[in-house]
Amino acid sequence: MPYVSGQPGDAWGAEAAQHGGTGTQRLVEAGEVPASAAVADALGLDAGEPVILRRRVMLLDDHPVELVESYYPPALARGTRLAEPRKIRGGAVALLAELGHQPQRVREDVVARLATAEEQSELHLDDPACVLQLSRVLFDQDGVAVEASVMTMVAEGRRLRYELTP
Template sequence: MPPTWTSTSAHYVTPRTGQRDAWTEDTAQRGHAGTNRLLEVAETTPPTGVADALQVPAGEPVVVRRRLVELDGRPIELADSYYPVSIARGTGLAEHRKIRGGAPTLLAELGHAPHQVEEEVTARPSTGQERELLDLEDGEPVLVLERLVRDADGQPVEVSVMTMAAEGRRLRYELSA
């Protein structure tokens, strides 16, 4: 059973120039080892919901970065992040390598600093592939967090779909009005 993990979103969308990515740093501060294993970086036709959120015309490709997130060597989350090719093509977002400081840092360097974030969380039964990759039992549910990030001009710059083992997970939100 994974340790109970409380996750807040704000520092995961904040640029971190010259630092490690937020997940690695967050887990280290709590006495754990966290990493992202990059599974795929490619141009692809996005799912309809992602294309709509990014305001990408039907059939137009986007860049996807698929990662397996691990905590203390145990897989706990599948994270797929999508970017418009007009922003990502020819940059580190489209390369099969980790990005120092994470994608928010690179987006900021490219002139698209995260400004507005929308998140939606749902729960559902896990699929066969998710059970295999996340080492879940039949019938175990997953939480799916979908995040849309816009820059200061309101342009959608990233959509992330994070599918996580529900057991031991707590999501915490802090808002300023």
């Protein structure tokens, strides 16, 4: 059964509130799936090896604005809340730190492209429509990839801001 989150302390909810909106998220799927070639490459695995997937839909004022798929190596995620179909209090990154995988570095790639028919349907977009796709790999203190996420976002009205500290 999917959860819907928007309680205080939820990072997406807090960000949306700063901009005068209500941000919630719906967990669509959590479980083990075979890794695609891209996910396997990001996590240092072989294509087809099992990974733990958490798939969510991010909503702004009850309208879907982002599709998120986060993948975790099974050796790290099996038997943890990452593999369960429920909210992770404090979020997955905080749980990774609790599990001894302190986030240290992030690599992101952003591309703009036309939305697929499925994305148009899930995000309630016209045909044709553009989306932004952000692929993120999170590395721990030992340089091990512990999370690979793909975020497909409604492009209209979206701004990505990065601040880097040397």
